[in-house]
Amino acid sequence: MASNYPVDMSVNPEVKAFFDPETWTISYVVKDPASNACAVVDSVMDIDYAAGRISYKSADEIIAYIEEQGLKLEWLIETHVHADHLSAAPYIQDKLGGKIGIGENITVVQDVFGKVFNEGTEFQRDGSQFDRLFKDGDTYQVGEMTCFAMHTPGHTPACMTHTMGNATFTGDTLFMPDGGSARADFPGGDAGILFDSIQKLLALPDDMRLFMCHDYGPNGRDIAWETTVGDEKAHNIHVGGGKTKADFVKFREERDAQLAMPRLIIPSLQVNMRAGELPPADKDGKTFLKVPVNGL
Numbered sequence: 001m002a003s004n005y006p007v008d009m010s011v012n013p014e015v016k017a018f019f020d021p022e023t024w025t026i027s028y029v030v031k032d033p034a035s036n037a038c039a040v041v042d043s044v045m046d047i048d049y050a051a052g053r054i055s056y057k058s059a060d061e062i063i064a065y066i067e068e069q070g071l072k073l074e075w076l077i078e079t080h081v082h083a084d085h086l087s088a089a090p091y092i093q094d095k096l097g098g099k100i101g102i103g104e105n106i107t108v109v110q111d112v113f114g115k116v117f118n119e120g121t122e123f124q125r126d127g128s129q130f131d132r133l134f135k136d137g138d139t140y141q142v143g144e145m146t147c148f149a150m151h152t153p154g155h156t157p158a159c160m161t162h163t164m165g166n167a168t169f170t171g172d173t174l175f176m177p178d179g180g181s182a183r184a185d186f187p188g189g190d191a192g193i194l195f196d197s198i199q200k201l202l203a204l205p206d207d208m209r210l211f212m213c214h215d216y217g218p219n220g221r222d223i224a225w226e227t228t229v230g231d232e233k234a235h236n237i238h239v240g241g242g243k244t245k246a247d248f249v250k251f252r253e254e255r256d257a258q259l260a261m262p263r264l265i266i267p268s269l270q271v272n273m274r275a276g277e278l279p280p281a282d283k284d285g286k287t288f289l290k291v292p293v294n295g296l
């Protein structure tokens with residue numbers, strides 16, 4: 001199956017991965033091979049939820065790397081509104097510049113969780129907290145490198161997969177072949193839609209490098225985050241080897257019904273739906289996160 005997206009496999013960006021063991025998240029710095037421009041994909045802000053304390057060790061490592069390498073940060077890409085970690089995009093943007101981008105369906109996610117957290121009218125549900133809202137097929141530049149976004153809903157309605165040269169960042173649309181796929185039971189999620197989105201991703205060239213947003217080291221193997229389209233097509237335990245949509249939907253829905261909520265879903269959603277900003281401080285300058293009782 002040919003892809004309608006502007007794929008250019010001749011561009012080979014340097015991809016530096018940062019693994020966060022607290023949330024099993026992999027963040028990336030992606031460098032344009034033709035200039036010193038770079039993008040950050042899915043950064044992490046650290047939180048000690050029990051203590052209500054946030055810190056920036058993970059983000060500071062990314063900032064130090066970009067500074068040491070003499071790179072110019074142009075984009076901070078969020079593949080979606082993460083439910084398992086907080087984004088550090090505004091913190092990094094504050095230090096290094098760049099634009100924060102997410103899928104245009106962020107407005108749907110903001111609407112759903114604006115209600116769950118009973119946010120007042122001051123919480124805008126139009127995506128205006130972000131610098132750019134991507135539509136399916138939209139392109140953008142990282143230096144000389146033309147990148148594009150693919151709408152890949154199913155895990156959430158706003159999920160986008162981003163391709164930069166021969167490197168594609170899947171977000172939670174796909175896991176490593178032995179990890180399978182992400183859950184599709186959050187509000188706005190849908191296993192059948194996720195299957196269709198995965199097919200879109202697998203229509204990219206077989207030698208396209210794929211970079212995961214998460215890895216949990218299934219069956220005791222070491223953490224890994226890079227594979228290829230060809231490898232996923234042949235070996236992915238949930239969608240590879242010609243598995244049907246009906247098989248996938250049945251399996252995914254049964255599995256999801258047994259999964260607990262992610263540990264950090266409540267703080268993550270409140271921060272990430274605001275592009276990584278904390279909720280506004282109260283009149284005494286204090287910042288709070290809410291816990292909706294029986295709201296999720």
Ligand SMILES: [Fe+2]
Nearest residue numbers: 081082083172
């Ligand atoms: Fe996610």
